[in-house]
Amino acid sequence: MRLPAFYRWLLLVVGISISGISLAQDAGWPRQIQDSRGVHTLDHKPARIVSTSVTLTGSLLAIDAPVVASGATTPNNRFADDQGFMRQWSDVAKARHVARLYIGEPNAETVAAQMPDLILISATGGDSALALYDQLSAIAPTLVINYDDKSWQSLLTQLGEITGQEKQAAARIAEFETQLTTVKQRIALPPQPVSALVYTPAAHSANLWTPESAQGKLLTQLGFTLATLPRGLQTSKSQGKRHDIIQLGGENLAAGLNGESLFLFAGDNKDVAALYANPLLAHLPAVQNKRVYALGTETFRLDYYSATLLLKPACRPVLALSESYPTDQTDLVSRINAPSSASIANRRRLAKTT
Known part of the structure; x- marks a missing residue:
């Protein structure tokens, strides 16, 4: 027995509605x-x-x-x-x-x-x-x-x-992890542990990145070890709530920068020069041994874009890295990119044979 046209239309509408609800639920909404x-x-x-x-x-x-x-x-x-x-x-x-x-x-x-x-x-x-x-x-x-x-x-x-x-989030993370793996295989670590910070030359102060910060976690992923603050050091956290930075100033600045190497986030070579020029920091091993490195001004707000920029130069084709870590450069990224003497020799040999 054929149903009247109206009922057939009604069943079709109900079916479409139920299907729509099902699709919405499958998509995770609400x-x-x-x-x-x-x-x-x-x-x-x-x-x-x-x-x-x-x-x-x-x-x-x-x-x-x-x-x-x-x-x-x-x-x-x-x-x-x-x-x-x-x-x-x-x-x-x-x-x-x-x-x-x-x-x-x-x-x-x-x-x-x-x-x-x-x-x-x-x-x-x-x-x-x-x-x-x-x-x-x-x-x-x-x-x-x-x-x-x-x-x-x-x-x-x-x-x-x-x-x-x-x-999309998973894809972005996977892209970055691939680059990160490449960098870890090529990078030559400086003396450990390291202090990661944002340095403010005018105020002679710094915000130290903690292990909980995105910056600290990125360095750990790359194989670096973050320095532990001395016991009893009087510090403060921004706004009393933040977990990612510790404020250092006055006499605590030098005491808090106790890493064998210093990494300046949100900084360039001008900031490195300013830190070297601070007489209160002249006695630090990282300063005396010229192990203060700028990581770029875009790294203050760390996200997919800035983290990728930090790694991108290191992903250019290189044959090898020097096993001895150079101390006459302040840009960590360019140093990751620098070929070793063996690499240069190989390139010269190839040039002669072609």
């Missing part, structure tokens, strides 16, 4: 995300994400998350472009037309104007908009993200789960 404020339900995959933290934005861009706007830092300096976006991902942000929300001080009205369906806040740091949580959470689902206690890879994985970009 999904629940937990942060320090509790459990949040995201009904659908975000399509308009606002990142109030310039630190988080780079990782979101790396996994192709739909970021429509971002907080910014002070523009037009060696770290940031004319928008106040980090230079390592500045071109990506411009290509994707990411709007600048504000510089420094968070503004809820500016966030609301972007009509976001997801807002991300950093839990700590100078780019945190945590004070506006109540206002922002009234606009759209708002998540608080800790980036000061994990590697950039762990942060990427977390953001991938939040945004539904898990595959």
Whole structure:
């Protein structure tokens, strides 16, 4: 017996609806995300994400998350472009037309104007908009993200789960791990342990990266050993909450920089020269033996882009590295790239025979 046309149409509509629900469930939406404020339900995959933290934005861009706007830092300096976006991902942000929300001080009205369906806040740091949580959470689902206690890879994985970009996050991490393996096979480690820091010459102070920081974890992945602070050293942590840096100043500066080698994140050769010129640090073994190395100005905010930039020169084809670690260069990356004397000899021999 044939069903009337109306009933056939009704069954078709119901079937399509059930299929749609099933597909949505298979895709993982809605999904629940937990942060320090509790459990949040995201009904659908975000399509308009606002990142109030310039630190988080780079990782979101790396996994192709739909970021429509971002907080910014002070523009037009060696770290940031004319928008106040980090230079390592500045071109990506411009290509994707990411709007600048504000510089420094968070503004809820500016966030609301972007009509976001997801807002991300950093839990700590100078780019945190945590004070506006109540206002922002009234606009759209708002998540608080800790980036000061994990590697950039762990942060990427977390953001991938939040945004539904898990595959992209895994692919980026896999790309980096391949490069990391290559570098570890070629790199010649300087005397250990090392101190990793951001040096501020004008204030004669430094922020020391801890083993919990993304910078510290990257060095550990490369095979370096981080120096342990002397017992009883009086230090402070930024804002009393951060896990990634320890502030050093005054007499504690020299005592805290007790590594056999010093690695300057967010620094260049000018910062190395300034550290060498500080008379209070002249007695340090790393200074006396010229083992202070700049890792580039883009490494202050460590993410997929800056971490890859740190390794990229080391991935150029080289035949070998010198077994004796040179001390007359301040750029670690160029040193990783430098061929050994045996390599040079091989190249000369090949040149003669061709």
